[in-house]
Amino acid sequence: MSQMNMIQAINSAHDIMMEKDPSVVVLGQDVGYFGGVFRCTDGLQEKYGEHRVIDAPIAEGGIIGTAIGMGINGLRPVAEIQFADYIYPGFDQIVSELSRLRYRSGGEFFSPVTIRTPCGGGIRGGQTHSQSPEGIFTHISGIITVMPSNPYDAKGLLISAIESDDPVVFFEPKRIYNGPFDGDPDKPGVSWSSHPMGEVPQDYYKVPLGKAAVVEEGDELTIICYGTIVHVAQAAAKLTGVRAEIIDVRTLFPLDIDTLTKSVEKTGRCLVAHEATRFCGYGAELVATVQQECFWHLEAPIERVTGWDTPYPHAFEWKYFPGQKRLAAGIRKVMEAG
C-alpha cells in the first residue's frame, strides 16, 4: 500500500498493464516525452520506449481512428484525449466505428481501445476546459463509460478498462486529480493522502466494471452521483444532517441498477446529482430508471441537482458548479416533499 493521488494512480495502472502485457500501447497529444499535460503518463516513454508510448498529432479523430486500427491488429491501445471538451473531433470514430465494430461484423472484429480523458470544471478552465460530456456517450450502444471518484477506484477501474475487450471511455474528473474536493472553493485544498481511497496498492488489482459503490450508508435518502460530486454530496449530506445513502455509480454504463434500486427501496427518496448540464444528461436516465423500478417505494419526486443548462462560464465557475449549497437545498427539498 502507498499513498497516491489520482494522477499517480492512473500512471500506476498504465505502468502495471504495460509491464504485464506487451500489447498495451499508449498514444495521445504530449503523452510521450513530456508525460502528458496532467502528467498521467509521466515516465512511461522512458520506461517502455517510443514505440509503445507515442506522441500524436493534434487530431483527436486520427488518434482514435489509428488506435482502432492498432486494436484490430492485436494491440491494446490506451488513447488520451487531452480534454473531454476536445473529444468531439473523434466522435465519429467512437460512435460509428469503435462502438459498432463487433456488432456490424457479427462478432468477428473488435478493438479493445480505452479512451481516457480529463473532464469537469473547477480549475478555471472556462467553457472549453470544463465540460462533462458523459451523457452523450452513455447513449451510444457498444461502449462502456466510466468515471472514478478517487485514486483507488481510478487505478482499479482503469486496469479493468484496459483489460476489457469492449471499448471504454474513461472520464477523469480533473478537479480531484490532486485531492478530494467537497465543493467549497474557499477552503484550502486537501490532498489524497488524508483520504482512505488515497491508499492505493502498488500492484495489480481490479475494480470491476459495472458495479456501483455505496460510499455512505443511510436510510432516509439515496443520493446517486459520481466523479467529483461524490465528495460534494458527502459534505452536503453532513451539512443537512440527513442520513443519506450515497452511491457512487463509477461505471455509468452498464449501470448497476440493483444497487440503486435496493437503496431507493429502503430509503424511499432519491436525489440524483452531477456536474454536467441537466437536460437529457445522464441524470435523466438515472431518474427514469429509478422511477420505473422503484415507483411504489417513492415517497417524493426524484430531484436532480446538476450544472445549469448553459456552457461552463469562466467567471461564474462556482455559481455554475453544483456545490454543497445546491445539493443541500436539493436534499432538503426531497426530504420535505410529500
Add this chain to the structure above:
Amino acid sequence: MSQMNMIQAINSAHDIMMEKDPSVVVLGQDVGYFGGVFRCTDGLQEKYGEHRVIDAPIAEGGIIGTAIGMGINGLRPVAEIQFADYIYPGFDQIVSELSRLRYRSGGEFFSPVTIRTPCGGGIRGGQTHSQSPEGIFTHISGIITVMPSNPYDAKGLLISAIESDDPVVFFEPKRIYNGPFDGDPDKPGVSWSSHPMGEVPQDYYKVPLGKAAVVEEGDELTIICYGTIVHVAQAAAKLTGVRAEIIDVRTLFPLDIDTLTKSVEKTGRCLVAHEATRFCGYGAELVATVQQECFWHLEAPIERVTGWDTPYPHAFEWKYFPGQKRLAAGIRKVMEAG
C-alpha cells in the same frame, strides 16, 4: 391549400424562404443539380442559381463549418446532412462552435444555421441509414432540436427554423416522407393525400418552435412521442381501446413542459415512446421531467417504449422498430399498473 407529402412540404419551405429572403442559401451533398438524394431540394438550384444552392464536398464538418462562416457573414444557411447517421463528422462544429458562438462572444456573434437531416429506420437502411441521434443533440445547450411528424408541421416548423436566429437541428423521419406509417410493415403504404396533415398551404406560414401538439385527446393515459412514432401510437391506442391523449412533442428542445404536465395531471398515467435507443435517450428526459412535475398525479410508473439498446439491424428492422404491438403492450402495462 394543396396536398403535399413531406418532401414536397420541405421543398416548399425552402422555396418560400429563398424567395422571401435573399440571404437564405442551401448547401449539402447532392442538393444542387441533382436536388438531393431524397429530392427535398429538387428544382431549387434551377430557380435560385448555383450561388444559393450549393453542391458540397463529402465532408460534413466542412459543410457545417462553412455554413457557420456564411451565417456570420449575414447569410442564413440551410445545410443538409444526407443521413443523420453521417452527422458525427460535423459534431464538433455543431457542439463547440454553432451552439456556443452567441454565448462565448457575449452575444456579439451568432450564426443562424439550420441543419436538416433525415433520420430513423424502416427503409431497410441497416445500422448506418436508420439512426435517431436526437438525444445527443438535446443535451447540447445552445441549439434547438426539432422533429416533425407530418407535412404541415414539417413546412411550418422548417420556416420557423430558417427564420430563427438560434441554430436548429431539424430531424426528418424519412420513413414518413411519402406517407404516414402506423408501424405495420405488412400493410400497403398509405400516402399523405388521405391524411389531414397532408393538406399544406402553398404560402408562407409558421408552426412555432417550442410548442407541442395534442394530436388525440384522451383522459386515461398520456402518450408522449414524436416523429414516426406519433402515427404508431395512434394505431396502438386504437388497438387497445384506451382513451389516450397523444402528444407530438415536435420541438424536442426547448420542451413544451406545460402541455405535457397538463395532460398527465389529467390522465395520471404516462407512456413515452421513441424510435431511438432507450438508455440515456430523449425519453429519459421526458420521464424525468414528468415525474418531477407530476409526481403527485401519477398512478403508475411512467413506461418507456423505444428502440432496443442495440444498433439498428438490417435483418430485424421490424423486430427493432417499436411498432404497434410493443406500444400496445406498453399501454396495457401502464393501464394495468397500480
Add this chain to the structure above:
Amino acid sequence: MTQKPYLHIPHPAARPGEAPDFSYLELSDAGAVDRPPSDERARNIEYLAHELVRVLDDEHQATGPWDPSLDKEILLKALRYMVLTRAYDDRMQRVQRQGKISFYMQSLGEEAVSIGQGLALEPGDMLFPSYRNQGLFILRGTELVDLMCQCLSNTGDMCKGRQMPVMYQDPARNIFTLSGNLATQYPQAVGWAMGSAIKGEKHIAVSWVGDGSTAEADFHYALTFAAVYQAPVILNVVNNQWAISTFQGFAGGERRPFAARGLGLGMPGIRVDGNDLLAIYAVTRWATERARNGHGPTLIEHVTYRGGAHSTSDDPVRYRPQDEWAAFPLGDPMDRLLQHLLELGHWSDEKQTALEEETKMVVDDAWKEAISFGTMTEPPFLDAQLMFEDVYKEIPDHLKKQRDEMLKLAGEKS
C-alpha cells in the same frame, strides 16, 4: 486580369443530353513515365503524382519501365477473377431489381483495381476496403455464396443480419469489415500498419476510398499519421469521376490529381491508369516494396470510371450523359486485359465465351445455394435474438431483459 470575387462552382464536362467530354483528363502515353527505385526520396518523385502510369498501349501491348512482366498464369487468373467479379455484380444487381435483396452496389468498370492490387499483395497484408472492392474478396477466395448470404441477411450471413448488402468482411483472409460511413477505414488502416511496425512484423495495410470521400476528415488523418510515422501502408483513391451526382471536381480534383494530396506531407503519390491491370499491379508492387522495406506509405490514385449507377437507389441518367462510360478514354478494364491476352496469343474468343458461360454457372450455383439459407421473404430466417448479441462481448443484463421482452411479445398475439 481583374474580376470581382466569385464563387467558383465546379461543372462536369457534360450533363445529360450533352456529348461526353473527357478532355479534362491529363493522360500520359503508355510506357512514358519513369520508374524510380522504390526507396527513392519522396521529393524526387513528385512527377509520379502528376503523370499517369500506363503499361498497356493502344495496341494492347505491355510497354515501358513499369511493365511487371507477369507470366501467363497470373494474367489468366486476373482475367478469370475480373470476369467472375463482373458476373457476380451482374447477378446481384438483377436479384436486387427482383426484390430479393434490399440494395446493391456494383464495381462495374473498376474491377482492375481490386484484382490488380489483390494480386500484387501478400496474403498477410491487411485490407481495409471500400464498398466497391468486392473483387478483393473474390480474389482472396471468399466464397461467392458467403458474399451472397451477406447480401441476403440470411442464416448464412457472416454479419448476422446486421449490415446492409455489400458490407462484407473476411477475417480469415485478412479483410476488414466494411463500414457504411465513408473513409473511416482509412486511419484504421494506418493504425493497423503502425501496429505492424510496432510489433516488428512485415505485413502492410492497404485501404481504398473514392474520389468524393477524400474530402472527409479521415482522409486527412490517415495521410497525416501515415506520413508522420512513415507507416507501412498503401492508401488508394479510386477516382471513378463521380460521387453519387457530383463529379470529382467537388472533391477538389479540378486542378491537381488526387495522387498529389500527400506531397505536401512528403508522401509519394502515384497516378495510375485504373483500367490497366498491369499498371495497377506494377505500381502496387512498387508501393509494397517501399512500405515493406521501411520507406513509408504511398498514395495511389486510380483513374477509372464508375460504369454503373452509384447504387441500386441511384439513377445517373438524371445527372450525366448516358453514354459517358463508352466515351471514357481509358476504356473497359476487362476488355483491355482480354485484348492483351488475345494479342499475346494466350487466349481466344472461344475460350472467353466458354469462361463467361462457365462463370455464369458458378454464379448461378452459388445463388441457388445462397437462397437455401433463406431470403428476405423465405425461410429459414435468422433468429432475431441475434440482434442482442455482439453489442458487447457478453450480453449485458439490460439487453437480456430487452431480448426477453421481445421474445415474450413475439409469442403473444397483438
Add this chain to the structure above:
Amino acid sequence: MTQKPYLHIPHPAARPGEAPDFSYLELSDAGAVDRPPSDERARNIEYLAHELVRVLDDEHQATGPWDPSLDKEILLKALRYMVLTRAYDDRMQRVQRQGKISFYMQSLGEEAVSIGQGLALEPGDMLFPSYRNQGLFILRGTELVDLMCQCLSNTGDMCKGRQMPVMYQDPARNIFTLSGNLATQYPQAVGWAMGSAIKGEKHIAVSWVGDGSTAEADFHYALTFAAVYQAPVILNVVNNQWAISTFQGFAGGERRPFAARGLGLGMPGIRVDGNDLLAIYAVTRWATERARNGHGPTLIEHVTYRGGAHSTSDDPVRYRPQDEWAAFPLGDPMDRLLQHLLELGHWSDEKQTALEEETKMVVDDAWKEAISFGTMTEPPFLDAQLMFEDVYKEIPDHLKKQRDEMLKLAGEKS
C-alpha cells in the same frame, strides 16, 4: 537499402541540455525568391511553397522583388505596434504570475505575423484569429483596456465572463470571436469568404492556425472548400516550431513545408520568413490581390519561433533547450525591424528607448483602468445572472427557472 518496417518517431533536433540545432530549417537568401504576378496559375508557382520569401537581409536592408517599399510612416507604425504588443504580453504574463488573471498566452517572437499581415489587409476584411494573434486586435484599435478586461472576466469583459483569458473578439473591427478548440475557425473563415463571394462583395477572410493544428480535420475541410470554390480567403499557418511539447515534425513538417499542404488541391502556398515584417507584408498583399481579384485562396506558412512558454500553464524547460530561441536563425522580429529602421536612419536608439518607456506607461494606465472594472477577487463583480443570457437569443423558460433557483440560493444562508 532494405530494412524492417519500423515506426518513425519524429525527434526534435535538440532536447533540454543539448545544443539548439536549426539545421533542419531550409532557408533561402533574402531577395532570392521570384515574385510572380498575383494571378499566376497555381501549378506554375509551386516553388513559393518550398523556398522562403525574405526581404530583410543580414545587413538589415530590404532587398529583392518582394520588397514592399513601405514608407517610413508605415514602418514606424509597425514598430510601434510590435513594441506595444510585446509590452502588453509582458504585462499580462506578469499579472498572471501574480494571480490576477487565471491564464495567459504570449505571442513573444511571433509579433510580426499579426502586425505585418494586419497592415496589409483592408478594414473590411474579416479576421479569424488564433490565440496568438493579439497583435491583430491591438493594430486594429481594440483598446488595451478592453483586452485586459476580457482577461480579467470583469464587468468590462466583452465576453461577459464566459471565456478564459485571451479569447477576445471585436465585431466592430471585423475580428471574430476566439475559440478554445483548435482550428475550428478555419472552415468558418472559408465559409465567410464564400459568403462574401455569394453576396458579390470584395471583402476577403483571413485565418490563422499553428503548425500543430494543421493535423485537425478543420484544416483539411478549410483547404478543400477553399480550393473547390476558389474562395477569397487567406489561410495562414504560423509554424513556430512547437505545439506545446511536440515539435512541428509531429504535424508532418519533417519532409515538406506546411505551405505545400494545399498544392495537391491546386492551392498556392507561400513560405515566408515569419520574423521579417516586410516579407510578411509583401506576401500578404500578393495574396489579398489574388483573392480580391477572383483568383482564389492562398496558404501562407510563417516560419517563426514560439519565444515563450505555450501558456502560463506550461513549462518548456522540460522539453526543449532553454536557449533555443536565441539560436533561431531568423532572429527576433521586433529587433530586426528596429535594426532596419536604424539602418535607414528613420529611427534611433534614443527614440526606441523613449518609445518603450512611453508604451510601458500606456500599458500601465490601461491596466489601472482595467482593474477599476474589477478583478477575480476585487469588486465590482459581473452579475452572475449573465450566465443564463446568450445561450439563446431570448432566455428560454427553463433557464429563467434555473436562474431564479440560483438567485434564491444566493440569497439564503447555506
